[in-house]
Amino acid sequence: MDNCIFCKIAAGGIPSNTVYEDEIFRVILDIAPANPGHCLILPKMHAADIFELDEALVGKAAVLAKKIASAVKKAVKADGINIIQNNGAAAGQSVSHYHVHVVPRFNGDRVQLNTEGKALSDEEFAKIKEAIIAEL
Ligand code: 5GP
Ligand code: ZN
Numbered sequence: 001m002d003n004c005i006f007c008k009i010a011a012g013g014i015p016s017n018t019v020y021e022d023e024i025f026r027v028i029l030d031i032a033p034a035n036p037g038h039c040l041i042l043p044k045m046h047a048a049d050i051f052e053l054d055e056a057l058v059g060k061a062a063v064l065a066k067k068i069a070s071a072v073k074k075a076v077k078a079d080g081i082n083i084i085q086n087n088g089a090a091a092g093q094s095v096s097h098y099h100v101h102v103v104p105r106f107n108g109d110r111v112q113l114n115t116e117g118k119a120l121s122d123e124e125f126a127k128i129k130e131a132i133i134a135e136l
Contacts, residue, residue, distance in 0.1 A: 001046040006097035010042040020068065024060060027068055034103045034111045037076040039068050041100040048096045049087040061100050068102045078104035082113055 001007045008014045010026045017029035019039060030038040041061055047053035053061075069081045084101040086093035105111060120128075 001097070004046055004097050006042050006095055006099060007046050010044045010097075019071075020064075024057065025064055027064070030101070034101075034113075035076075035078075035106065035109060037072045037078065037104040039072060039102040041065060041068060041102065043098055047098045049093065049098055050085065051087065053098045061098075065100050065102055072102055072104050076104045079107045080105040084113065 005014070009016045009028060012026075016026070018026055019029065020027035023044075025041055025043055027039050027041050030040050041064055043053065043057055043061065045054075045057070047057075050058060065083050069083060072078065073081055082101070082103040082105055084103060085099070086101075103111070103113070
């Protein structure tokens with residue numbers, strides 16, 4: 001993808017703070033971290049989002065996320081870690097190249113990632129449950 005910034009970064013064409021690289025992935029420091037140590041896992045092959053990414057790579061990204069999360073947690077002495085992966089603008093995705101956020105969290109850091117849950121009726125739960133099951 002010629003116009004994809006993460007393709008260029010993943011390929012090494014644009015410098016980045018790389019903390020890990022193998023044949024499939026590059027892991028970089030986010031340029032605007034939620035907290036110091038915030039990493040992004042980028043597949044070197046372009047896929048806009050999880051729906052375009054090969055299933056085997058989704059699995060490999062998850063395994064790598066655990067490895068990076070463990071290293072980040074120790075490196076910055078984090079109290080917790082968020083692993084986040086946004087798909088689509090409605091979900092907060094701003095760069096259309098699949099990436100996994102590994103975000104170190106500290107007690108009381110006031111980083112806002114969670115919103116309050118919605119209240120659904122029993123009927124609404126039943127309806128949405130059946131709709132999802134029908135798509136699996
Ligand atoms: P999204 O909102 O798409 O899930 O996350 C995109 C992330 O990429 C943001 O956290 C943003 O700070 C980061 N980002 C955007 N452009 C660059 C860049 O050129 N270099 C790095 N290292 N991070 C970037
Ligand atoms: Zn790309």
